[in-house]
Amino acid sequence: SAVISQKPSRDICQRGTSLTIQCQVDSQVTMMFWYRQQPGQSLTLIATANQGSEATYESGFVIDKFPISRPNLTFSTLTVSNMSPEDSSIYLCSVLQGREQYFGPGTRLTVT
């Protein structure tokens, strides 16, 4: 099974600033995903990030707000840009390995 780490684990940010979340996987994976989970809610897919290609964003999410990098098969970053309190959430990266999807521990973001 894939082991995933995320940095930072949590942060409190001021509105208007940006935060970059890092996701590191202990093995090479083709498909990585970024999700958002608001407290007590389900997971919402933000985008799919494949190495060597532009990220594919889901409806309601745009690259200018959530730029993603995928420089290699073990690493990805998600930036939350120009933050507002509505961006307060847990952000999780995930990888698909075989038929199983593994999640990182998440980054808890609070925007004040």
Add this chain to the structure above:
Amino acid sequence: GQQVMQIPQYQHVQEGEDFTTYCNSSTTLSNIQWYKQRPGGHPVFLIQLVKSGEVKKQKRLTFQFGEAKKNSSLHITATQTTDVGTYFCAGDPGASKIIFGSGTRLSIRP
């Protein structure tokens, strides 16, 4: 758009009672997965069902995939306090991405 709904939203049971959560997709799925998320934790993969009508068991947990591959259920027999958490189904409509259901939060009275 594609939606995956779960019922009930919450379930509070006495320890030892059974628990069932149901998952329904608006579209046919190539497979369905189930995850458990403990309070404060991240989702953990439990199982994947692929075949129409498939039934799989993991100890006290029984997973079923509907004949039309649009619904699924998870049944827990004789719940224990360690079963507490939110159970999510997640459907793959065949686009190599997972759509998560709304989740069922299970709480247990000891």
